[in-house]
Amino acid sequence: MLFIFVLAILEYAVYLRSNSHFFQGDTIHWFYVRHKSVQEFLSAFVSLDSGGWYRPLANGSIQSIFYPLLGLTPTGYRVIQYLLFLAATIAVCKLARIITGRKLAAYVATLFFSLHTINVYTTYDLAFIPELLYSFFYVCAVIFYLRQRQKWAFVCFGVGLFSK
Numbered sequence: 001m002l003f004i005f006v007l008a009i010l011e012y013a014v015y016l017r018s019n020s021h022f023f024q025g026d027t028i029h030w031f032y033v034r035h036k037s038v039q040e041f042l043s044a045f046v047s048l049d050s051g052g053w054y055r056p057l058a059n060g061s062i063q064s065i066f067y068p069l070l071g072l073t074p075t076g077y078r079v080i081q082y083l084l085f086l087a088a089t090i091a092v093c094k095l096a097r098i099i100t101g102r103k104l105a106a107y108v109a110t111l112f113f114s115l116h117t118i119n120v121y122t123t124y125d126l127a128f129i130p131e132l133l134y135s136f137f138y139v140c141a142v143i144f145y146l147r148q149r150q151k152w153a154f155v156c157f158g159v160g161l162f163s164k
Helices: 002-016 025-032 040-047 061-071 076-102 105-117 128-146 151-161
Strands: none
Touching: 002 105, 025 061, 025 128, 025 151, 061 076, 061 128, 076 105, 076 128, 128 151
């Protein structure tokens, strides 16, 4: 638990301490085309989105859910993105522990994942929520599969596919 706490502080310091930047162009687009009703959200499962992607759970979902509460204030969305990234990191730690059977190896693998430079992109803006959600659900699917919980593995795999 102490490792996760230290990791959370480290991830915040490395990726999210600067909440002052505004949204990039793709995120503004997802704000503009966000779902405004449950029916619009459900229809996303049977069609491509405005960007030509099939990501019904990821593209614009955070904007659709939280826009009425947060508007166009970036800080609240950055907190949500931070929590999603932290969840993915914790899932990686759990998977590494299952595979190796050792805490130290899991901690090293998690630090490598957490501090990898590619995460500058995945933590930068809401346009990268699909990467965070897909990673989280894919790793959860593998964890459930290795734990002999195939039903949950199948659900997480499916949700991951709907995310990216």
